[in-house]
Amino acid sequence: MTPAPPLSVVGIGADGWDGLPAASQRVLRAAEVLIGGARQLALLPGACPGERVPWPSPLRPAVPGLLAAHAGRRIAVLASGDPMFYGIGRTLGEVTDAPLEVLPHPSSVSYACARLGWPVEETEVVTLVGRPAENLAGALYDGRRLLVLSAGAGTPSQVAGLLCDHGFGPTRMRILEQLGGDRERVVEGTAATWDRMPEADPLHVIALDCVREPGARRLGLVPGLPDDAYEHDGQLTKRHVRAATLAALGPAPGELLWDVGGGSGSIAIEWLRAHRSCRAVSIERDAVRAERIGRNARSLGVPGLRVVTGPAPDALEGLPTPDAVFIGGGLTAPGLLDACWAALPPGGRIVANTVTLESEALLADRYRCHGGELVRLAVAHAVPVGGFTGWRQAMPVTQWAAVKPADSEAGRCFT
Numbered sequence: 001m002t003p004a005p006p007l008s009v010v011g012i013g014a015d016g017w018d019g020l021p022a023a024s025q026r027v028l029r030a031a032e033v034l035i036g037g038a039r040q041l042a043l044l045p046g047a048c049p050g051e052r053v054p055w056p057s058p059l060r061p062a063v064p065g066l067l068a069a070h071a072g073r074r075i076a077v078l079a080s081g082d083p084m085f086y087g088i089g090r091t092l093g094e095v096t097d098a099p100l101e102v103l104p105h106p107s108s109v110s111y112a113c114a115r116l117g118w119p120v121e122e123t124e125v126v127t128l129v130g131r132p133a134e135n136l137a138g139a140l141y142d143g144r145r146l147l148v149l150s151a152g153a154g155t156p157s158q159v160a161g162l163l164c165d166h167g168f169g170p171t172r173m174r175i176l177e178q179l180g181g182d183r184e185r186v187v188e189g190t191a192a193t194w195d196r197m198p199e200a201d202p203l204h205v206i207a208l209d210c211v212r213e214p215g216a217r218r219l220g221l222v223p224g225l226p227d228d229a230y231e232h233d234g235q236l237t238k239r240h241v242r243a244a245t246l247a248a249l250g251p252a253p254g255e256l257l258w259d260v261g262g263g264s265g266s267i268a269i270e271w272l273r274a275h276r277s278c279r280a281v282s283i284e285r286d287a288v289r290a291e292r293i294g295r296n297a298r299s300l301g302v303p304g305l306r307v308v309t310g311p312a313p314d315a316l317e318g319l320p321t322p323d324a325v326f327i328g329g330g331l332t333a334p335g336l337l338d339a340c341w342a343a344l345p346p347g348g349r350i351v352a353n354t355v356t357l358e359s360e361a362l363l364a365d366r367y368r369c370h371g372g373e374l375v376r377l378a379v380a381h382a383v384p385v386g387g388f389t390g391w392r393q394a395m396p397v398t399q400w401a402a403v404k405p406a407d408s409e410a411g412r413c414f415t
Contacts, residue, residue, distance in 0.1 A: 007067070007098040008076040009083045011105030014181030014203060016043040024103045033070045036078030039203075050076070059088075063095050082107035086127050086149060111179035112147055112205045115186070123147055133158045138273055138301025140168055140210055142218070148206035153199050159206055160194035167216025172209040177201040219300075223247070223270045230296050235263035235289060237328055240379045241353065241397050246270055248351045248373075248401040249324050253277045258322040260312050260340060261285075261329025265293030265305065268326075272302035279304070281319055285311040285330070313339035321345055327352040331359040337366060346406040355395045363400040372402025 008027045013019050020028075028034065031050040034041060041052050053070075056062045067075065082104040083089030089102055113120045126139050127149040136159060139146055148159060156175055163171050169192035177185045178201055189197050212218065219225055224243030230236055237245060245267060249257065251274040259268035262282035271280050282305060284290040290309040297305035308315050313336045325340045331354055340350060350372075354360055367374040376398050380391040 005074050006101040007092065007096065008074070008101045008103065009079055009089050009092060010076055010103045011079050011081050011083050011087075011107075012040055012043060013081055013105050013111075014178045014184070016181070017045050019180060020105070021103075024105070027101070027103060028076050030074060031076035032073040033075045034078065035066065035075060037080075040078040040080065044078075050074075060091055060095070063091060067096055067098070079105075080108070081105050082110075085109065086125075086129065106180070108149070108176075108179055108205045109147055112176050112207060115176060115179070116174070116207055118145055118147075118207075125149065128155055128159075132298070132303040133162050134298040134301060134303040136162055136301065137166055137299065138276075140166055140212075140301075141221075142210060142212040144208075144210045146208040146210060148208065150200075150204055150206055153202045156197070156200050156204075156206055157194060159208075160191040163191035163208075167213045168210055169213055170211040172211070174207040175200045175204050176207060177204040179203075179205065221273075223274070225266070225270060225300070229300065230264045230266055230269075231292055231299075232264035232266075232296075233289070233292075235329070237263065237266050237353065238379070238394065241377050241399075242266055242270065244377055245326065245351055245353060245399065246274070248399065249326060249349060251275065251278050251324070254279070255323035256280065256320060258283065258316070258319065258325045258340070258343070260316070260325060260327045260336070262293050262307070263289060263328055265296045265307070267328060268293075268305055269297055269300050269302055272297075272305055273300065279306075281306045281308055281322075283308045283310070283312050283315050285309070285315070312336050316340070316343065319343075322348065324349040324351070326350075331362055337362060341366075341370070341404065344404045346404055348404045349401065350404070351399065351401045353397050353399050355397055360398045363398055366402070367400050370402045370404075372400060375399050375401075 010024045010027055028048045033053060034050040035053045038054050077088060079088045083102055085107045092100060109125055113123055123145050124139055125147045126136050128151050129149050171191045173189055173191055173194060175187040223246035224239050227236060227239050251271045253275045254277045257268060257271045257280040259280060259282040262284035265282050268280040268282040272278050282293050284293060287309050290307050293307050297303055312330055316339055322343060327340060330336055331352060352363055376396050378396040380393045382389050383392045
């Protein structure tokens, strides 16, 4: 049986056909089917005789059927710049088993860094293509250089508004349009004055030299954000205990957290801020608090936090398997601790905090059954006492942290 031809994925830039290397041109000339966006297909000359098929919208669910409709033919898919850098190449690799032949073109990021004189390896990239603008908030730090992959002509105004809302109004914004093409242009301003700028060309990259306004709130990278960074009604794991809790949970790239009894969402939010590939589900029974968790997540740059409204353990049904579970509330709910432990795979971690004697007794029992660590966290704050200063002790927090053993029988409770 003759093997199926590979699926060719060809990167093309604003410089069009003339900017392609000879190898890419040969593949496009030989293709029987040319698939791409309308703008990309329009860049090809008549020397490419293949059938031209524009992508439908939405794109991703249509890919398998579209490829199946042209099975056995030589297919070339057009991509903007480097197909494997936030491009169609990743999607194709995930939805088809066909071998890929990828011929990249310089990405918009490479072009932008070349124009700006920025080292590519030191420049953080945030994409807003198909993603909420709030994703940018988690990357805003004074003095940082960012490149933002834009979703269209309206993105610069969205970005400018978000920067101003987060105290970064003085940030220098440069819009690099039609990079590599004849109509290449740079439009420059600041976030605070961007409302007076003309609308950008749809094909552009946004360069940001981040500048924080004097007095604007500063957020750090490590867990333990200031308590006033969160909107809350008192149901908040306080800063110092939160930092210790995240240390016990130990987030790592790509891992999924269940935050049970989300409150204000602070544990799940700071788990997600640890790495852009981390994932989290916050489970909160109170609908008002669940909405507040969503607002906090968007404000702090992790709008991808999934919020499930309902009481645990019932609300845990059907959730994807977690790598770690944090229980910050509802420990006395019948079956909750056991359901969370059962949901963890071998090597999964569980951390539970409490301030009540009743819940503490449950944690002591699980410590006896499963081992791990049982610690008490006590924090005191200096406060005025008349004309002097004294210590005010916060309620101590009992914390149990454990790792589920590979042997499912190990540590089983018999009570």
